[in-house]
Amino acid sequence: MMLSISRWCRLSPLALLSLALLVSARAAEEEVNDSKIAKARKVRERRKRFFRKKEKSLASILFPGVAPEDYIKDEEMPVWVELVESKKTQVPFEFYDLPVCPGPSIKKSQRLRKNLGAKLQGYNIKPSPYEMRVLQNTNCQPICQVKIQKKAARWMRQLITRQYRVHMSMDSLPLLMRNSEMKYTVRGYPVGFKTPGTSGVEAEIYLYNHLRFTISYHQDPEQYDGIRIVGFDVHPVSIKHDIPEGELHADTVLSTCDPNDEKRVINDPASYLSLPLADEEISVVYSYEVNWVESNTAWSDRWDVYFVGSPEDDVHYFAIINSLMIVIFLTGAIATVMLRILKKDISSYNEIASLEEGEEEGVTGWKLVHGDVFRVPKGNTMLLSVAVGTGAQLGFAMVLTIVSALMGMLNPMKKGQTLTSIVLLYVLSGSVAGYVSSRLYKFFDAKAWKRNTLFTAMAFPGVLVTMFICLNVFLAIAGAATAVSIWTILAIFLLWVCVSTPLVFVGSYFGYRAEKIEVPTKTNQIARFIPEVPWYSKLPYSMVLGGILPFGSVCIEMFFIMGALWLHQIYYVMGFLFAVVAILGLSCSEVAIIMCYSQLSAEDHQWWWRSFLNTGATGIYIFIYALWFLSSKLDLVGVLPTLVYLTYMSMFSMAVGLFCGAVGFLATLKFNKMIYGALKVD
Numbered sequence: 001m002m003l004s005i006s007r008w009c010r011l012s013p014l015a016l017l018s019l020a021l022l023v024s025a026r027a028a029e030e031e032v033n034d035s036k037i038a039k040a041r042k043v044r045e046r047r048k049r050f051f052r053k054k055e056k057s058l059a060s061i062l063f064p065g066v067a068p069e070d071y072i073k074d075e076e077m078p079v080w081v082e083l084v085e086s087k088k089t090q091v092p093f094e095f096y097d098l099p100v101c102p103g104p105s106i107k108k109s110q111r112l113r114k115n116l117g118a119k120l121q122g123y124n125i126k127p128s129p130y131e132m133r134v135l136q137n138t139n140c141q142p143i144c145q146v147k148i149q150k151k152a153a154r155w156m157r158q159l160i161t162r163q164y165r166v167h168m169s170m171d172s173l174p175l176l177m178r179n180s181e182m183k184y185t186v187r188g189y190p191v192g193f194k195t196p197g198t199s200g201v202e203a204e205i206y207l208y209n210h211l212r213f214t215i216s217y218h219q220d221p222e223q224y225d226g227i228r229i230v231g232f233d234v235h236p237v238s239i240k241h242d243i244p245e246g247e248l249h250a251d252t253v254l255s256t257c258d259p260n261d262e263k264r265v266i267n268d269p270a271s272y273l274s275l276p277l278a279d280e281e282i283s284v285v286y287s288y289e290v291n292w293v294e295s296n297t298a299w300s301d302r303w304d305v306y307f308v309g310s311p312e313d314d315v316h317y318f319a320i321i322n323s324l325m326i327v328i329f330l331t332g333a334i335a336t337v338m339l340r341i342l343k344k345d346i347s348s349y350n351e352i353a354s355l356e357e358g359e360e361e362g363v364t365g366w367k368l369v370h371g372d373v374f375r376v377p378k379g380n381t382m383l384l385s386v387a388v389g390t391g392a393q394l395g396f397a398m399v400l401t402i403v404s405a406l407m408g409m410l411n412p413m414k415k416g417q418t419l420t421s422i423v424l425l426y427v428l429s430g431s432v433a434g435y436v437s438s439r440l441y442k443f444f445d446a447k448a449w450k451r452n453t454l455f456t457a458m459a460f461p462g463v464l465v466t467m468f469i470c471l472n473v474f475l476a477i478a479g480a481a482t483a484v485s486i487w488t489i490l491a492i493f494l495l496w497v498c499v500s501t502p503l504v505f506v507g508s509y510f511g512y513r514a515e516k517i518e519v520p521t522k523t524n525q526i527a528r529f530i531p532e533v534p535w536y537s538k539l540p541y542s543m544v545l546g547g548i549l550p551f552g553s554v555c556i557e558m559f560f561i562m563g564a565l566w567l568h569q570i571y572y573v574m575g576f577l578f579a580v581v582a583i584l585g586l587s588c589s590e591v592a593i594i595m596c597y598s599q600l601s602a603e604d605h606q607w608w609w610r611s612f613l614n615t616g617a618t619g620i621y622i623f624i625y626a627l628w629f630l631s632s633k634l635d636l637v638g639v640l641p642t643l644v645y646l647t648y649m650s651m652f653s654m655a656v657g658l659f660c661g662a663v664g665f666l667a668t669l670k671f672n673k674m675i676y677g678a679l680k681v682d
Contacts, residue, residue, distance in 0.1 A: 068224075068228050069171055069228070069229070070224050070225060070226040070227070070228060071217075071226050071227055071229070072225070072227075073134050073226075074135070074136065075133065076132075076133055077133060077134055077170065077215075078127060078170070079128040079130050079132060079168055079169075079170050080127060080168060080170070081095040081096075081103070081125070081126055081127070081128045081167075081168050082095070082125055082167040083095070083123065083167055084159070084165070084481075085164065085188070086159075086162050086163050086164040086165065087566075087568065087634070087635070088634075088641070089164075089636060089637055089641035090566065090641045090645055091475065091478055091480045091638075091640055091644065092122055092480060093159075093479065093481050094122075094124055095126070095166060096126065097481075098191070099148045099149075099156065101129040101144040101286050102144070103126055103127050104129070115417060115420045116419070116420045116488070117415065117416035117419030117420035117421075117422075118417075118419075118420075119416075119484055119485075119488045120416075120484060120488065121415060121419060122481035122483070123415075123416050124481065129143055129144070130213070130288050132290050134226075134292075136292070137291055138259075138288070138289055138290040139258070139260065139261060139262055139289055140210070140257040140258060140265050140287055140289050141257070141287060141288055141289065142248055142252055142254060142285055142287045143286045143287060144286055145243070145247070145286075146283075146284050146286065147281045147282070147283050147284075148275075148281060148282045149281050150279060150281070153277065153278075154277060156191065156207065156275060157205050157275055157277065159191050159192075160192035160193065160194060160206075160207070160275070161205070162637050165187070165189060165191070167188040168188070168234075170215070171229040173229060173231070173232045174187045174188070174232070174306070175188055175234050176231070176233050176234070176305065176306070177189055177235070177236075178305065187306070187568065189211070189236045190208065190236065191207070192206050192207040192238065192275065193205075193206055193208070193238070194206075204272075204274060205274070205275045206273055206274055206275060207238060207273050207274075207275045207284065209237075209239065209273055209284050209285065209286050210237040210238070210239050210265050210286070210287045210288065210289075211234050211235075211236055211237070211287075212234065212235040212237060212264065212265065212289050212291070213232070213234055213289070213290045214231070214233040215229065215233075215290065215291070215293070216229070216230050216232075216233070216294075216295040217231075217293070217294060217295065218230045218294070218297060218298060229299075229302075230295050230298070230301075231302060231305070237265050237266065237267050238267060239257075239265055239273060239287075240256075240271050240274075241257055241287065242255050242256050243285065248285065254285070256271070257285070264289070265287070265289065307570070318556065320576060320579055320580070320583075322552075322556055323554065323556075323579075323583040323584075324583065326583075326587060327553065327583050327586050330549065330586075330587060330591060333590070333594055334590050334593060334594065366597065366600035366601045366603075366675075367679065368528070369528060369603055370521045370679060371521065371524035371528065372523065372524060372527055372528045372605040373600065373605045373607070373672055373676060374519040374521060374523055375523050376443075376445060377608040377609060381441065381444040381446055382441065382448070382451070382455060384609060384665075385437045385438075385440045385444070385452055385456070386456045386459050386460075387616075387661060388436060388440055388665050389433040389434065389435075389440070389456050389662075390437075390459065390460045390658050390662070391658035391660075391663070391665075392432050392433060392436040393426065393432045393436075394426070394655050394658055394659045395585070395659045397426040397428075397429040398581065398659070400425045400429070401421060401425055402574055402577055403578075404421065404425075405418075405574040406578060412571065412572050413572065423492075423495070424495075426500075427495050427496070428499070428503065429503075430457065430500040430502075430504040430507065431503045431504065431506050431507030433456050433457075433504055434453060434456055434503070434504035434505060434506065434507025434509075434511060435507035435508065435510055435511040435514075436662075437452060437453070437456040437511070438452065438453065438507070438508040438511030439511040439512075442514075442516055449508065449512055453504060453508040456504050457500060457504035461496050461500065463654070465493070465496065467647055467650070467651060471647045474640055474643065475644070519676075520673060520677035520679075521679070527605075528603070530603065530604050530606065533599065533602040533604045534598075534602060536598070537595070537599045537602055537610075539610065542599075542610060542613075543613050543614055543617035543620070545595070546592070546613075546614030546615050546617055547614070547616075547619075547620060547621050547660075548621065549587055550584055550615060550618045551621035551625070553580075553584055555625065557576065558622070558625060559629075561577075562626070562629050565648075566629075566645065567633070585663050588618065588660045589664065591615055591664065592614055592667050592668045593667055593668060593671045595610070595611075595614050596668045596671065596672070597671075600672075607668065607672070608665075611668035611669075612662070612665040613661065615660045615661055615664030615665075616660055616661025616664070617657070618656060618657060618660040619653040619655075619657020619660065620657065622649075622652065622656050623649060623650065626645075626646075626649040626653065630642070630645060630646075
């Protein structure tokens with residue numbers, strides 16, 4: 001210490017001044033860098049707060065109201081196994097269906113309870129066979145020896161070929177494989193790998209039987225006691241362990257896996273564990289190792305790595321701007337029709353009607369059909385009422401779901417909870433369908449109100465349940481984890497019969513008791529002759545034109561939604577989703593109004609079904625987009641995965657079509673009542 005002070009004293013004043021300037025310059029540079037980092041973090045957080053309350057971090061957005069968990073040294077750290085999934089197939093399996101080490105035995109009271117959504121999606125989280133304790137590094141530790149039979153080996157080879165991955169979690173963090181240099185981040189680890197075959201050499205398939213876990217933790221003694229988990233990584237290794245004589249125990253020492261040796265197990269082509277198609281059984285020794293690493297990453301930022309390579313929020317902003325441009329264009333067209341054409345037409349017609357002769361000579365266009373515009377459609381009035389009521393129910397349930405997510409009452413990261421909420425909110429919205437359907441059916445002067453109410457309660461849910469049960473049969477035959485039990489199907493049936501249907505009848509009761517929908521004009525006894533209308537007002541051409549603009553307003557955001565549904569990506573921007581749904585509703589309303597006005601201007605008063613079908617065609621565009629997504633973005637293998645995809649996308653497309661059709665129909669009805677109410681008609 002004295003020596004160092006003497007050296008400082010021997011420095012010249014000029015050297016001391018230069019050193020002081022250098023230190024201050026470095027401090028200033030670090031301060032600037034810190035300010036840039038803080039500014040960048042603020043910009044990122046501001047983007048994440050779009051249409052949301054102010055949040056402190058991404059974790060608070062993904063898991064609202066969830067507090068960090070603190071762990072102390074030597075505490076047992078549970079690791080949970082989830083599904084074994086693949087992007088190439090949409091048929092997941094449970095982890096313990098594979099020939100792996102058995103998990104620890106747990107009591108029935110200790111099992112995690114699954115909600116309805118988790119059961120429908122096949123999520124069955126179970127404890128893993130890997131034992132870990134906080135801050136205890138574990139060298140190579142063999143777990144068990146498994147003998148794989150010929151049939152199981154063939155199935156494992158198929159899983160490896162179809163790129164199945166095993167998913168685990170710790171402290172609610174999904175297991176991650178990443179490469180910081182290549183910015184490669186993917187959840188789960190592959191079951192195995194397949195070497196590329198060459199000419200004359202067949203491709204080999206190898207099994208990953210050793211896992212190297214790296215657990216990152218953060219500690220701050222001034223803020224909390226213990227540590228917090230901020231990372232859960234894995235590096236799979238394929239190694240052919242020496243097969244011990246007799247049974248494998250916890251204290252068994254292998255030459256390829258010694259718990260007392262700190263040497264890491266690495267991937268060596270000379271020691272890969274091959275998975276051949278042989279008649280004899282294959283003995284496999286499973287092992288693992290654990291390494292705890294301290295990290296500077298705060299608990300609130302631990303989810304940032306899971307979004308490496310994900311689209312930036314700027315793309316969402318571009319999607320919103322694209323949708324807004326379509327809405328602005330349609331709003332301008334509506335304003336032109338309302339302020340110029342309609343105002344001029346109404347004023348000129350009222351001037352003619354106020355003359356003493358009061359004849360309609362010189363009057364053309366939509367004004368001539370005032371005596372037929374509210375004429376009840378010729379047929380299928382019950383089907384139209386049911387479709388509009390079901391679409392209103394879907395829209396109401398969808399808005400409630402998004403609002404619940406925005407308010408933090410619903411966690412979009414928990415897919416089981418989200419699906420449960422969607423099902424329950426749809427069931428509880430049955431009274432909306434009954435009310436809308438009954439009021440419309442009453443306006444049509446129909447009498448079979450019981451049949452109409454029953455069809456409203458059973459038509460769309462019945463189609464969905466039938467499709468789901470048929471698909472579930474094939475999934476059960478394939479042994480997929482998503483095949484639900486008979487008790488889950490019974491629970492859905494009870495929700496449908498005992499909750500949804502009575503609520504539909506309650507809504508119908510109030511709908512029939514309400515006053516009949518009033519219209520501003522009287523209907524003539526004899527229907528007016530309909531002249532030849534332009535081609536764009538005829539079906540199916542009007543459906544082609546009517547569905548393309550609403551679909552165009554949501555097509556960009558549909559890419560992110562499809563990625564979350566089928567590519568295992570994370571979708572959490574509920575504010576953007578709410579904006580897109582609002583824009584979709586506005587687009588459907590404005591497109592339906594414009595097309596109805598052009599139809600009435602051609603003196604065609606049969607607008608009821610067309611106003612529903614024109615915007616309901618958006619569902620057809622959604623299904624066509626799903627087919628494009630299947631051919632270009634997905635690489636599904638086999639008939640069953642394709643059947644699963646097409647079945648669920650058919651359900652989704654029908655729901656979107658009913659919602660868009662109902663919005664277009666109700667907007668057109670309101671528009672017609674408004675413009676014909678401004679006419680002076682006897």
